[in-house]
Amino acid sequence: MTVVGLDDTDSRERGMCTTYAAATLAEAIRDAGGTVERLLLVRLNPAVEHKTRGNAALAVHTDLDADTVRGLAEDVLDMAETDDPRTNPGAVVADCDPEDVPPQVATFARETIQSIQDPMAATTLADVVGFARCQRGNGRGLVGALAAVGAWAALSDWTYEHIAYREQDRWGTERAVDGESVRAVAAEYYPDVWDTVDRASGYPVCVPRTPCPILYGIRGDDPDACRAVADAIDSEPIARRATFVTNQGTDVHLQDATLDAVTADSAYRVTGDVVEAPETREGGHVFVTLEGDDTTLDCAAFEPTKGFRDRVRSLRVGDRITACGEVTDGTLKLEKFAARELVRTEPVTPDCPDCGRSMKSAGRNQGYRCRDCGTSADGKTEQSIERGLERGWYEVPPVARRHIAKPLVRGGFDAPTHPSR
Secondary structure (H helix, E strand, C coil): EEEEECCCCCECCCCCCCHHHHHHHHHHHCCCCEEEEEEEEEECCCCCCCCCCCCCCEEEEECCCCCHHHHHHHHHCCCCCCCCCCCEEEEECCCCHHHHHCCHHHHHHHHHHHHCCHHHHHHHHHHHHCCCEEEEECCCHHHHHHHHHHHHHHHCCEEEEEEEEECCCHCCCCCCCCCHHHHHHHHHHCCCCCCCCCCCCCCCCCCCCCCCCCCEEECCCCHHHHHHHCCCCEEECEEEEEEECCCCCCCEEEEEHHHHCCCCEEEEEEEEEEEEEEECCCCCEEEEEECCCCCEEEEEEHHCCHHHHHHCCCCCCEEEEEEEEECCEEEEEEEEEEECCCCEEEEECCCCCCCCCECCEHHHHHHHHCCCCCCCECCCCEECCCCCCEEEEEEEEHHCCCCCCCCCCCCCCCCEEEECC
């Protein structure tokens, strides 16, 4: 077997897409007489500065010999948008089975999903283990390419995405996809196929807004269901299709950590107590502060998370939550949270048991007194609170979800879930 990893062929402004490069390479391998066992789409650390929208690296698993594959990979790198100085593609070719890569390569793959890696470390490791490599520009794409080679051995939770690509003369133009057909088939196949539409607004999340070659991408836990959804969508002509095995929707980027251990440019799952009431700031962004482990951490639900912000606004001082998301500039960008313990009562001024009116303060540290009846109380009483939250998990809507973040509908969470609508 041969494994070839690719990364960084696309551009934020000029388009292209590394999934398209991998699909093109797979076709070239088949034309050369090889068999493609699988296409792997690996979402890496979402906090990387130089990423495009989803920070994807790709791998192709094939029975074609490594020397031939390397030549084909060189040709595919020539498709990259290298006129953009931020596009620096790379490819790594490994002459081994994907599950038998050296353990340090599997470790590198997991670390690249969870933290920032140095390109020189990728180059050195590839050379040490004897993997061939090729690059354009400064070779930053070698980081993702090597991670994609090691991902199959590193990870165990996999989902699928079926991608339809546009005819090349349509790239960069408005996409023609019938929204009603998308909504109808998305409802039919949910929850096996998820994040096809934003269920609250009906927006077709599966249709990108960038100038890339993708017409739409259908994600789910069942590859046949993903293909069935794609087949039922009315759209402009499709030039090419491919089904990818992927770590999308798995939360593999999250690291369990204490509040005092988080660092910038990684994503975490942390637990703490709400110590300040949620605050809505300019632009509609909602911030809440957690405390624990002798430190505090600001968490934010940004405007694109829409109704999820109301869930955050419903938090009160004293609530205990688990928060998930990327940390940047000292703030955790919320992808989901779990309400662990909720404050159910609050202290209030007591009412007079005789007349029912609210008592008044009798003076500093002297309790409360009813001026009409003369009754008294030592202090405030506890009153039940109506809460807009229940115990359990809450998530951002599909329109705001990171590719790698796990939707609640996939299950496996440690408390009741309240999926976005």
